[in-house]
Amino acid sequence: MGDKTVVTVTVNGEEHEALIEPRLLLVHLIRESLHLTGTHIGCDTSSCGTCTVLLDGRPVKSCTVLAVQANGRAVSTVEGLEGPDGLHPVQEGFKEEHGLQCGYCTPGMMMTSVALLAENPDPSEQEIREAISGNLCRCTGYVNIVKAVQYAAAKEGVTA
Amino acid sequence: MLPSSFAYVAPTTVDEAVQALAAGGGDAKVVAGGQSLLPMMKLRLAAPGTLVDINGIAGLDVLEEADGMLRIGALVRHGDLERSALVRDRYPIIHDAARHIADPLIRNRGTFCGSIAHGDPAGDWATVASALNAELHAVGPDGPAVHSARDFQTGMFETRLGLDQVLVEARIPQPVAGQGSAYLKVERKVGDYAAAAVGVVVVLDGDTVTEAGIGLTNVGPLTIDAAAAAASLVGRSIDDAAALEEAGRLAMEASDPPSDLRGPAEYKQDLVRVLTKRALRTAGARARGEQA
Numbered sequence: 001m002g003d004k005t006v007v008t009v010t011v012n013g014e015e016h017e018a019l020i021e022p023r024l025l026l027v028h029l030i031r032e033s034l035h036l037t038g039t040h041i042g043c044d045t046s047s048c049g050t051c052t053v054l055l056d057g058r059p060v061k062s063c064t065v066l067a068v069q070a071n072g073r074a075v076s077t078v079e080g081l082e083g084p085d086g087l088h089p090v091q092e093g094f095k096e097e098h099g100l101q102c103g104y105c106t107p108g109m110m111m112t113s114v115a116l117l118a119e120n121p122d123p124s125e126q127e128i129r130e131a132i133s134g135n136l137c138r139c140t141g142y143v144n145i146v147k148a149v150q151y152a153a154a155k156e157g158v159t160a
Numbered sequence: 161m162l163p164s165s166f167a168y169v170a171p172t173t174v175d176e177a178v179q180a181l182a183a184g185g186g187d188a189k190v191v192a193g194g195q196s197l198l199p200m201m202k203l204r205l206a207a208p209g210t211l212v213d214i215n216g217i218a219g220l221d222v223l224e225e226a227d228g229m230l231r232i233g234a235l236v237r238h239g240d241l242e243r244s245a246l247v248r249d250r251y252p253i254i255h256d257a258a259r260h261i262a263d264p265l266i267r268n269r270g271t272f273c274g275s276i277a278h279g280d281p282a283g284d285w286a287t288v289a290s291a292l293n294a295e296l297h298a299v300g301p302d303g304p305a306v307h308s309a310r311d312f313q314t315g316m317f318e319t320r321l322g323l324d325q326v327l328v329e330a331r332i333p334q335p336v337a338g339q340g341s342a343y344l345k346v347e348r349k350v351g352d353y354a355a356a357a358v359g360v361v362v363v364l365d366g367d368t369v370t371e372a373g374i375g376l377t378n379v380g381p382l383t384i385d386a387a388a389a390a391a392s393l394v395g396r397s398i399d400d401a402a403a404l405e406e407a408g409r410l411a412m413e414a415s416d417p418p419s420d421l422r423g424p425a426e427y428k429q430d431l432v433r434v435l436t437k438r439a440l441r442t443a444g445a446r447a448r449g450e451q452a
Binding site: 003005021022023024025028044045046047049052055058059060061064065066068069071112130131133134135 | 161162163164165166167168170191194195198199201202203211213215239262263264265266268269350351
């Protein structure tokens with residue numbers, strides 16, 4: 001029971017192989033096996049969303065996905081956002097619009113926002129609020145987070 | 161929090177999944193989206209010896225109309241239903257419910273069939289499936305088996321699904337002329353279970369109700385098929401306020417909610433009464449092609 005198994009997961013475009021127990025959660029694979037600690041663990045009960053990563057492009061709570069279920073699939077984390085030209089527009093938006101204070105929810109907020117803008121490049125305020133409704137912030141408040149996403153949408157609209 | 165250790169099996173066919181369940185000897189669980197099962201395993205409320213992951217089985221993501229039925233495969237996520245134009249245009253009760261299940265992130269993983277198989281009376285889909293009179297198609301060692309969504313749940317987290325069966329697909333009758341439906345849910349906040357929710361389906365001939373189905377969520381130990389409330393509407397006008405009031409009262413009488421953090425029992429019962437009437441008005445408007 002619980003024999004270790006080899007998984008191959010592409011994280012931020014780079015293929016990783018790991019020998020893991022089937023009960024290992026995806027967030028632990030990301031943080032402890034791959035040492036990508038930008039993805040945070042918050043509530044650990046699938047409530048807060050700070051562990052949000054993209055699994056094959058869709059945002060999911062990585063505390064509630066088994067690492068073995070990511071075998072052969074693509075994962076994107078906050079570390080993959082910055083490109084050769086600097087910050088991702090969503091990152092820049094959070095910086096410019098003061099979309100964070102303590103920063104704990106920020107990686108999850110940004111991954112959810114990136115997925116939203118990929119699907120809906122020009123979201124309304126209501127659509128932004130609905131999209132981030134599974135991500136909790138306990139200090140900045142949502143006003144500036146919404147502004148940060150709007151900033152990114154405007155910026156991406158210009159560059160696209 | 162980590163789950164207890166388990167053996168992990170990732171079959172690529174339904175037959176392999178059935179074999180893996182049999183090999184697990186009653187201590188194996190199917191995982192699809194895992195958004196209810198994994199939290200329970202992390203809290204050690206569940207500790208299956210074997211986890212049979214069906215995510216690698218091709219074809220279980222089917223979402224299409226065929227042979228007079230809407231087929232919802234075991235890997236169709238809440239978010240797939242939320243985003244489906246077919247569902248939005250033809251099955252408003254499903255679209256309504258999909259938009260308010262858990263939160264958008266969980267909706268990208270959790271599945272329609274998994275929610276029903278989980279057997280939680282707080283699950284929205286069991287109510288929707290009951291109101292729509294869905295067939296639940298399973299496969300076990302003895303071959304296929306079909307369960308009715310209306311009496312599928314037998315207890316808290318217990319259903320008619322055999323321990324050696326995989327629920328592969330739900331099939332929902334395609335809407336007939338004059339059909340309308342709606343799902344109304346009151347929740348304290350995004351991500352919470354319903355304080356109460358009501359799903360209704362009506363078929364109208366002119367203004368007269370010829371068929372109805374009403375399901376109730378999280379207001380008793382089981383998902384509730386409010387059959388008496390639905391039957392009371394047949395032959396009456398959807399515009400008859402007294403008929404709607406009676407259906408609301410009968411739905412309320414079918415409910416048996418506990419008092420808890422989501423409110424006292426009396427409040428939840430009154431929610432059932434009011435939500436039933438509102439959902440019927442919305443479904444009636446939709447049946448007549450009006451905006452609602």
